[in-house]
Amino acid sequence: MSQKKFYITTAIAYPNWKPHMGHALEIIIADALARMHRMTWKEVEFQTGTDEHGIKNRRTAQKEWKNILDFLDENVLAFQDMYSKLNISYNTFVRTSDQKKHYPGVQKIRQKMADKWDIYKQAYSGFYCAGCESFKTEKDLVNEKCIDHPNQEIEKIEEENYFFKLSKYKDQVIDLIKKDKYKIFPEIRKNEMLAFLENARDISFSRPKSSLPWGIPVPKDEEHIMYVWCDALSNYLTGQWYGLNENWKNTRPADLHIVWKDIQRFHAAFWPAMLLSTDIDLPKELLAHGFLTVNGNKMGKSTGNAINPMEAIEKYGRDPLVFNLLYDVASDGDGDFSMNRLNSVYNSMLIGSWWNLVNRVSKLSEKFWITKGKLWNNENWFKDFNINTISDFLKNHDTKWYLEKRYHLVQKSNEYITKEEPWIKYKNENTKIEAIECLEFLLYVVKNLSILSAPILVDSFEKIKNIIWTNILDWLSTETNTSFEIWENAFNVTEFNVNIHSEIIYSRIEE
Numbered sequence: 001m002s003q004k005k006f007y008i009t010t011a012i013a014y015p016n017w018k019p020h021m022g023h024a025l026e027i028i029i030a031d032a033l034a035r036m037h038r039m040t041w042k043e044v045e046f047q048t049g050t051d052e053h054g055i056k057n058r059r060t061a062q063k064e065w066k067n068i069l070d071f072l073d074e075n076v077l078a079f080q081d082m083y084s085k086l087n088i089s090y091n092t093f094v095r096t097s098d099q100k101k102h103y104p105g106v107q108k109i110r111q112k113m114a115d116k117w118d119i120y121k122q123a124y125s126g127f128y129c130a131g132c133e134s135f136k137t138e139k140d141l142v143n144e145k146c147i148d149h150p151n152q153e154i155e156k157i158e159e160e161n162y163f164f165k166l167s168k169y170k171d172q173v174i175d176l177i178k179k180d181k182y183k184i185f186p187e188i189r190k191n192e193m194l195a196f197l198e199n200a201r202d203i204s205f206s207r208p209k210s211s212l213p214w215g216i217p218v219p220k221d222e223e224h225i226m227y228v229w230c231d232a233l234s235n236y237l238t239g240q241w242y243g244l245n246e247n248w249k250n251t252r253p254a255d256l257h258i259v260w261k262d263i264q265r266f267h268a269a270f271w272p273a274m275l276l277s278t279d280i281d282l283p284k285e286l287l288a289h290g291f292l293t294v295n296g297n298k299m300g301k302s303t304g305n306a307i308n309p310m311e312a313i314e315k316y317g318r319d320p321l322v323f324n325l326l327y328d329v330a331s332d333g334d335g336d337f338s339m340n341r342l343n344s345v346y347n348s349m350l351i352g353s354w355w356n357l358v359n360r361v362s363k364l365s366e367k368f369w370i371t372k373g374k375l376w377n378n379e380n381w382f383k384d385f386n387i388n389t390i391s392d393f394l395k396n397h398d399t400k401w402y403l404e405k406r407y408h409l410v411q412k413s414n415e416y417i418t419k420e421e422p423w424i425k426y427k428n429e430n431t432k433i434e435a436i437e438c439l440e441f442l443l444y445v446v447k448n449l450s451i452l453s454a455p456i457l458v459d460s461f462e463k464i465k466n467i468i469w470t471n472i473l474d475w476l477s478t479e480t481n482t483s484f485e486i487w488e489n490a491f492n493v494t495e496f497n498v499n500i501h502s503e504i505i506y507s508r509i510e511e
């Protein structure tokens with residue numbers, strides 16, 4: 001059997017509309033982490049996809065007078081188009097409407113659970129939020145409305161459903177989460193999940209076909225649809241060919257599932273219980289990230305404040321948006337987004353600081369015929385970035401920390417060149433050598449700052465390779481797996497040849 005891969009996933013997006021900036025955030029977090037993990041010697045399998053069944057999709061398609069599959073194809077394409085403009089490095093895209101790849105695995109998982117007597121049929125009466133596509137208990141509601149969908153009527157439901165015995169597994173799941181065998185990040189979400197699990201009851205595992213005709217039928221009972229947990233959560237297995245061949249075993253246990261905090265319950269409680277029932281290893285970790293907000297309010301279709309990411313990508317390019325979102329949203333909290341802020345991040349932090357440094361260093365180096373980069377002073381500018389520490393902070397998924405530290409070094413480099421004035425020193429025979437050493441040192445610094453930015457400023461990294469050509473940067477890629485040794489060597493090389501072709505590519509953009 002081939003080697004175990006580092007398996008990282010996003011939640012599958014619900015394509016009943018075009019993607020908004022919040023969708024961009026999740027895939028961007030996942031992409032940066034996938035690229036960083038590739039940088040630290042792991043073979044990465046990065047999966048994303050779309051959750052296509054459900055009443056909301058069907059109703060929207062009907063409202064638009066479209067065939068459900070045409071409607072979905074259109075929206076799924078919009079997601080894929082955004083991912084491609086963001087240069088997202090996923091390997092697998094799973095669609096839950098895929099009858100060849102997804103259906104057989106889902107039915108197999110359900111059968112295994114049924115074989116354990118973990119699924120039973122019972123009358124259900126309660127509430128259903130079509131916005132969330134999930135059942136609600138009385139205490140989930142505020143003023144008889146769903147907390148996340150206060151503008152929608154809650155549906156009262158009385159029907160016969162299949163149920164999954166979550167209660168049978170909850171103590172085991174609590175134990176695994178407490179011991180961090182299934183780690184929930186951040187800590188605050190872990191505590192919320194432990195509290196939820198204490199009182200967890202069995203969960204509805206199907207809907208009658210009469211009320212939900214668009215989904216995967218329950219085997220041997222076609223009047224029922226397997227909505228929603230067995231259908232949606234099983235994507236983490238079916239995307240890897242579960243039910244069809246043995247490839248899925250190469251990604252077990254899953255290393256990291258990345259989800260919005262409002263769906264953490266399904267991933268922290270339901271999914272591990274389902275896996276215990278089917279005798280499949282639990283994932284190692286769940287990262288429940290925060291919301292993207294607009295003036296402090298959660299961004300979303302139903303709140304009416306969704307921002308279209310395509311405009312931002314077209315105007316500024318992929319890197320500035322990625323940098324902005326990862327810099328402003330910590331992995332353990334919410335973060336605000338505005339086009340104003342993106343403009344200022346672009347003009348001051350990227351053009352004014354990073355590209356300004358690259359431009360100054362490359363132009364002067366070209367002018368003064370500098371042919372190598374060299375670490376001249378003994379002070380260790382990169383002590384926060386001993387490449388071994390990258391694996392440490394990856395444990396906290398802390399791209400914000402990473403970008404702040406790196407940005408600090410960019411500023412320090414700009415201050416250094418301003419203070420040293422190599423353009424003046426070069427003209428004086430007594431200080432000419434100092435000017436040369438200053439630029440050689442800054443070429444070394446730019447090399448390492450470029451390496452550090454490679455998983456995030458993906459397009460910029462390719463451009464820098466052309467401006468400051470050195471075989472060391474040519475070694476590296478964050479799209480394919482690079483061995484840890486190559487990265488470590490590239491980072492630690494203290495003297496190397498360069499060939500400079502300076503050019504100014506970027507300039508400020510007006511708001």
Ligand SMILES: [Zn+2]
Nearest residue numbers: 129132146149
């Ligand atoms: Zn809701």
